[in-house]
Amino acid sequence: xxxxxxxxxFYCQDPRQACLEAEKIRPMVILLDLVMPDxxxxxxxxxxxxxxxxxxxxxxxLTSIDE
Numbered sequence: 001x002x003x004x005x006x007x008x009x010f011y012c013q014d015p016r017q018a019c020l021e022a023e024k025i026r027p028m029v030i031l032l033d034l035v036m037p038d039x040x041x042x043x044x045x046x047x048x049x050x051x052x053x054x055x056x057x058x059x060x061x062l063t064s065i066d067e
Contacts, residue, residue, distance in 0.1 A: 010025050010027065014038075015036045015037070015038060015039040015041075015044050016038060016039055018039075018044055018047075018048070019047055019048060019051045019053075019054060022048065022051070022053060022054045022057070023051070023053045023054070026053070027057060028057070028058075029057065029058045029059070029060060030048065030054070030057055030058070030059045030060070031059075031060050031062065032044060032045060032048070032059050032060065032061050032062065033061075033062050033063065033064075034061055034062065034063040034065065035063055035064055035065060041061070041063070045059060045061070
């Protein structure tokens with residue numbers, strides 16, 4: 001966690017735990033990489049969009065794919 005005044009950044013290393021972490025943290029925005037180990041970023045995006053706690057949280061997608 002990085003705490004800068006009122007800004008707190010959290011990092012979830014295991015994308016399989018992202019929905020559970022978001023439920024605990026209740027973030028204002030989610031920064032999501034499309035390329036992750038074990039879970040495809042689009043799959044995680046769909047999970048976050050159907051989860052009752054994260055359904056309305058804005059999500060910013062990032063990727064290193066140049067296609």
